[in-house]
């Protein structure tokens with residue numbers, strides 16, 4: 026990493042020290058599920074003066090994705106993103122407007138054909154020739170198709186761009202859809218969320234810059250490093266779920282004590298995302314929907330967020346707890362050795378014990394669900 030490149034980026038990051046910067050790169054490597062040895066490569070990419078051009082198109086959306094990326098509590102994320110990329114066009118942030126902005130975009134696309142990253146924000150309405158979203162007098166869908174043809178990579182940011190989000194909710198009057206479905210045959214990375222977590226976008230761009238390829242994706246086109254685990258697996262309220270302790274009304278005793286929100290409609294058990302691990306707004310523990318006492322509504326999961334009723338109970342994909350959770354039941358005595366007891370605790374107590382207890386408590390609570398607590 027060249028000294029003058031590092032000095033330039035350090036200044037913009039509140040004079041971050043070289044040591045802290047390397048720590049940051051190591052954390053980014055870990056968050057992408059990569060070996061820590063790649064941290065120097067990431068540092069090299071971050072400090073490289075060559076920045077990939079980005080064309081950011083906004084369609085049928087609320088601009089919340091741009092806002093959440095660029096207005097964090099702490100300025101590092103905003104600076105990192107804007108220093109990593111050359112944001113040549115973004116309607117929310119453009120200084121110019123009208124023909125001037127359109128011309129700047131055209132010139133950037135021509136000059137950087139097959140080299141720029143296209144970011145799509147918002148859904149793409151396709152009904153009636155796309156007349157429900159016009160930009161510069163042209164249907165948004167035409168602009169997306171044309172621009173994607175010339176892009177090196179396409180990122181769909183937010184739930185609307187990923188599969189239509191709220192705009193595609195029933196009855197979907199504008200025929201709204203997401204970039205992956207619209208750009209058939211073109212690989213698109215989806216970073217769903219309403220809004221998506223800025224670090225997932227940053228990590229995806231970093232991966233592309235460092236390795237010149239997109240990260241591994243799941244079947245829905247989401248980076249596996251961010252959407253590989255169910256929210257339910259890493260939720261801090263999970264021990265309450267395993268022990269059968271639920272809030273059943275907003276503001277009841279269970280809710281005040283931080284019990285599990287499953288009975289209030291939490292979709293964590295069928296939603297894949299890293300929200301409980303990386304949190305939001307860089308303000309510390311608890312800064313994510315479930316942490317603040319609201320059930321997860323499944324915004325990162327197609328077919329859940331904007332599709333299922335808010336307070337409908339989620340499908341339980343599986344109820345065995347994470348392997349590192351303490352058991353919620355334990356057998357006493359019975360002539361087993363200490364070592365065997367430990368094994369039972371780790372293997373059986375956690376997996377089978379908690380699963381059985383959870384199933385029993387859920388069944389009991391459903392039977393006499395008169396508004397009281399399940400425990």
Ligand code: SF4
Nearest residue numbers: 260263285286291293
């Ligand atoms: Fe957390 Fe929701 Fe799972 Fe309860 S149901 S443990 S609140 S993710």
